[in-house]
Amino acid sequence: MQRITGGQLRGRKLSRLPDGVAGLRPTGARVREAIFNRLQGEVEDARVLDLFAGSGALSIEALSRGARAATLIERDRAVLRHLQRQLASFGIEDRARVLGRDALAHVRAGPSDGPVDVVFLDPPFAMALETIHEIIVALAERRWLARDGVLVYEYERAGGRPGVTSWGVPEGFTLEVHKRYGQIGVDYLRWDAGEA
Numbered sequence: 379m380q381r382i383t384g385g386q387l388r389g390r391k392l393s394r395l396p397d398g399v400a401g402l403r404p405t406g407a408r409v410r411e412a413i414f415n416r417l418q419g420e421v422e423d424a425r426v427l428d429l430f431a432g433s434g435a436l437s438i439e440a441l442s443r444g445a446r447a448a449t450l451i452e453r454d455r456a457v458l459r460h461l462q463r464q465l466a467s468f469g470i471e472d473r474a475r476v477l478g479r480d481a482l483a484h485v486r487a488g489p490s491d492g493p494v495d496v497v498f499l500d501p502p503f504a505m506a507l508e509t510i511h512e513i514i515v516a517l518a519e520r521r522w523l524a525r526d527g528v529l530v531y532e533y534e535r536a537g538g539r540p541g542v543t544s545w546g547v548p549e550g551f552t553l554e555v556h557k558r559y560g561q562i563g564v565d566y567l568r569w570d571a572g573e574a
Contacts, residue, residue: 380392380406380407380433380435381407382435382438382439382442383407383410383411383414383439384411384414384439384442384443385439385441385442385443385444386442387438387441387442387468387470388442390442390468392433392434392435392438392464393460393463393464393467395432395433395457395460396456396457396460405433405435405436405500405532406562408559409532409559409562409564410435410436410439412557412559412564413436413530413532413564414439414440414443416555416557416566417496417528417530420495420496420528421440421443421444421445421496422443422444422445423444423445423446424440424444424445424446424494424495424496425445425446425447425448425449425492425493425494425495425496425524426440426441426445426447426448426449426494426495426496426497426498427448427449427451427494427496427497427498427522428440428448428449428450428451428497428498428500429451429481429484429485429497429498429499429500429501429513430451430452430481430499430500430501430502431450431451431452431457431461431476432452432457432500433460433461433464434450434461434464434465436498436500436530437450437474437498438464438465438468438470440496440498441468441470441473441474442468442470445473445496446473447473447474447475448473448474448475449474449475449476449477449494450474450475450476450477451477451479451481451484452476452477452478453478453479453480453481455478458476458478461476462476481501481513482509482512482513482516485513485516485517485520485522486516486520487520488520488521488522489520489521489522492524493521493522493523493524493527494522494523494524494527495523495524495527495528496527496528496529496530497517497522497523497527497528497529497530498530498532499513499514499529499530499531499532500531500532501513501533503533503534507544507545510531510533511545514529514531514542514545514548514551514567515548517529517548518548518549518550518551518569518571519548521550521571523569524569525569525570526568526569526570527568527569528554528566528567528568528569529551529565529566529567529569530564530565530566530567531564531565531566531567532562532563532564533562533563533564533565534561534562534563535558535561535562535563541556541563541565542565542567547567549571550569550570550571551567551568551569551570551571552567552568552570553565553566553567554566554567554568
């Protein structure tokens with residue numbers, strides 16, 4: 379059973395995920411804690427976009443640690459209902475918005491409420507690399523991130539799965555650091571192209 383690792387909800391258990399959803403796996407507690415240790419105070423009062431929200435662990439962790447608001451994108455209807463129940467059980471549904479949309483279509487539409495401070499991109503490990511690259515490019519082109527915002531891209535290293543450097547970092551982003559946590563790779567990209 380996964381638990382929240384920090385903030386006001388620290389130690390609270392995440393509900394079991396719906397059965398039978400292909401590619402659904404929550405970010406492990408060890409990797410999640412490392413991500414938030416790296417982000418430190420950047421989450422406080424931040425606006426968060428969680429693409430491929432799945433279990434909601436990353437958004438819930440961010441809200442637990444003081445994020446102002448989170449938008450969770452998830453296209454699977456069973457997972458969407460699970461997320462809504464999970465957020466309500468923690469009493470944080472007033473700071474979270476769950477949208478049943480395709481992640482690429484969502485980012486291509488552009489930010490309707492202004493830029494965000496943190497984007498979590500944790501796609502299914504089997505997703506085509508071309509699609510992931512399209513999402514990152516659309517985040518840059520549609521100027522989703524506020525000045526000095528950060529994109530956290532998580533991927534599986536097994537089988538030689540590459541990080542963003544294999545495509546070239548899209549204009550506007552700087553690859554700040556690449557971390558390895560066992561078989562998980564996490565790239566931290568800083569948005570330095572100014573305000574949207």
